[in-house]
Amino acid sequence: KYSKKQELPEYSREEQHNAAYNASCETITLLRNENGILPLNKEKYKKIAVFGRCADEPLFMGGGSSKVTVDKESVDSPLKYIKENADGIEVDYIPVFEDGFNDEGVLYNMRYAGTDYDCAVLFVGDNYGADCETESFDRDSIKLPNYVNAVIELAVRTFPKLVLVLQSGSALIPYRWENAPCVVQMWYSGEAAGRAIADILFGRVNPSGKLSETFPLKERDGLCYPGDEVKCEYTEKLNVGYRYYDAHPEEVWFPFGHGLSYTSFDYSDLVLSEEKITSDTFKLKVSFKLKNIGEIAGKEAVQLYIAPLDSIVARPIKELRAFEKIELKAGEEKQIEFTINDRDFAYYNTCLHDWHVESGVYGILIGASSADIRLKKSVSVLYDGDYTKDRFDGSMVL
Numbered sequence: 001k002y003s004k005k006q007e008l009p010e011y012s013r014e015e016q017h018n019a020a021y022n023a024s025c026e027t028i029t030l031l032r033n034e035n036g037i038l039p040l041n042k043e044k045y046k047k048i049a050v051f052g053r054c055a056d057e058p059l060f061m062g063g064g065s066s067k068v069t070v071d072k073e074s075v076d077s078p079l080k081y082i083k084e085n086a087d088g089i090e091v092d093y094i095p096v097f098e099d100g101f102n103d104e105g106v107l108y109n110m111r112y113a114g115t116d117y118d119c120a121v122l123f124v125g126d127n128y129g130a131d132c133e134t135e136s137f138d139r140d141s142i143k144l145p146n147y148v149n150a151v152i153e154l155a156v157r158t159f160p161k162l163v164l165v166l167q168s169g170s171a172l173i174p175y176r177w178e179n180a181p182c183v184v185q186m187w188y189s190g191e192a193a194g195r196a197i198a199d200i201l202f203g204r205v206n207p208s209g210k211l212s213e214t215f216p217l218k219e220r221d222g223l224c225y226p227g228d229e230v231k232c233e234y235t236e237k238l239n240v241g242y243r244y245y246d247a248h249p250e251e252v253w254f255p256f257g258h259g260l261s262y263t264s265f266d267y268s269d270l271v272l273s274e275e276k277i278t279s280d281t282f283k284l285k286v287s288f289k290l291k292n293i294g295e296i297a298g299k300e301a302v303q304l305y306i307a308p309l310d311s312i313v314a315r316p317i318k319e320l321r322a323f324e325k326i327e328l329k330a331g332e333e334k335q336i337e338f339t340i341n342d343r344d345f346a347y348y349n350t351c352l353h354d355w356h357v358e359s360g361v362y363g364i365l366i367g368a369s370s371a372d373i374r375l376k377k378s379v380s381v382l383y384d385g386d387y388t389k390d391r392f393d394g395s396m397v398l
Contacts (some may be wrong), residue, residue: 005365017074017192026325029209030094030260031183036159037119038182039262042088045118051096051110051155052123055079058197059125059167061188063134064328066169067223076194078165082245084203092117096151097291107178110154120159121201122246123186124148130206133169133188142219143173151176162282165197171215174253178217184253185211199389203262208325209371210259217253242289243316249371257320257369261328263294266303267374270366280342280357287337288366288375292328300368304338306345307363309378312388315347318365345381357381359389 030038040048047127056079061067067182083091094110116197124144132139143149153176153269155162163182166172174180185196199205236244242256249255273285292298304323307318322338342357349356367373382389 013074013122020190020297021076021192021196023109024193025199025205025208026188027187027202027209028193028197028207029185029187029211029258031185031215032181032261033212033255033260034181035161037276038184038201040086040089040119040163040201041203042123043087045089045161047090047092047117048080048086049117049120049159050079050091050093050123051151053095053118053122054120054125054165054167055082055093056095056223058123058194059187059188060190062169063132065135066188069132070191075191076196078194078197081195082121082201085198087203088258097120110158115343117159119161120164121161121163122152122155123165123167124152126169126172132293139170141173142171142216143175146359149175149177149345152180154207156180163201171213173216174337177386178253185215193260197322206262206296206298208259208261208301209290210257210301211254212256214256214370215254216245216251218251220244220251224371230309237314238316240271242303243319246317246370250310252371253325255369255371257301257323257367258372259301259369261298261300263292263296263298265298265300265328266293266365267368268289270364270375270377271378272364272379274379275377276382278382278384280384283339283341284364284379285337285339285365286366287335288397290326290328290335290336292330295330299329299330303367303369304340304374305363305365305367305370308345308364309356309361310392311360311389313347313349317372318363320370342383357383357386359383359392 056077058078060075061181074127079093090195126144149236152164156177157181162180163184164180165184166184169188188195189196202208245252267288270288286304289299290302300325302319304322305318308315321340321344326336327336328334345357345362346355346357361378361380365373365378366375
């Protein structure tokens with residue numbers, strides 16, 4: 001809010017676009033990169049093929065309230081910036097999806113194009129011609145349309161070095177192409193995403209996005225929503241999202257919190273300020289070292305989970321309680337510290353109608369994703385306000 005005496009800040013369309021670009025660079029997520037297919041450069045590749053209408057006309061926003069009016073010239077084309085970045089690399093563009101998919105010749109040509117290119121980049125999206133990610137209705141499936149799946153499957157079989165770029169607002173199930181060698185989740189990354197994805201593909205920007213949801217291999221079954229025309233009971237209760245998949249890792253394609261970089265990070269020296277807590281109100285300091293052991297600068301989103309190890313009530317295996325994205329130069333090491341408190345150990349007790357800390361042993365887990373835990377230690381909590389504290393003897397350790 002501004003008073004009449006204050007001047008409104010000067011609006012800059014260029015600054016807005018740059019802000020969109022920076023946001024895209026932070027969120028685009030590298031999911032898989034076998035044998036160092038990315039980044040693209042002329043030392044590795046002389047000729048590449050770019051497939052997919054989304055390479056030229058990106059799907060950069062969803063429908064409904066997430067849909068905004070943007071001038072076409074303000075939307076960056078990935079293809080344009082791929083060609084600009086491809087110094088010394090020949091780039092061919094094949095739309096594949098022009099008006100739906102009705103050209104069997106495209107499949108034929110792709111099948112026999114594999115020997116002509118050193119690498120292929122295939123852009124696909126989930127809402128060709130329709131706002132399937134919006135409010136008011138649910139998606140019918142988190143699989144892509146069958147004709148899109150068919151093209152991806154063929155591309156995976158045809159090109160040993162294939163970069164699959166996914167443009168969607170949420171998780172996708174890899175129907176018949178879960179073994180794609182290089183996968184980039186572009187999301188709906190806004191008007192400047194075209195330049196951002198090109199800069200990531202060519203290594204001008206080191207990817208640092210992490211998944212905010214699990215990418216499964218199949219749709220969940222066994223869920224029960226009986227309903228009585230008044231209410232609907234979700235019987236999985238707290239075991240939603242990554243909490244469910246922690247107990248069913250065989251159903252996971254890429255886990256919650258996952259995201260790769262062009263560099264590597266080492267986690268070490270986990271220290272807890274206390275290993276036994278006997279007060280009702282407390283703060284626990286958790287510190288560890290993070291080092292960039294690669295040859296280029298990068299960012300890592302470190303995650304802290306808490307795991308109740310001997311609870312007498314049904315609770316998730318672990319829950320995310322803190323995270324932070326850290327930027328490190330090549331070879332740089334930093335001391336990372338989180339402070340968590342008694343509320344972070346609590347669960348909502350439906351009998352007490354209040355948040356409750358249960359006495360017991362808790363695992364403090366530091367990870368690069370929910371499935372990639374790098375460091376762990378245990379802490380004993382004896383909480384005076386816990387009506388079950390007499391059962392706890394503090395003997396369990398992680």
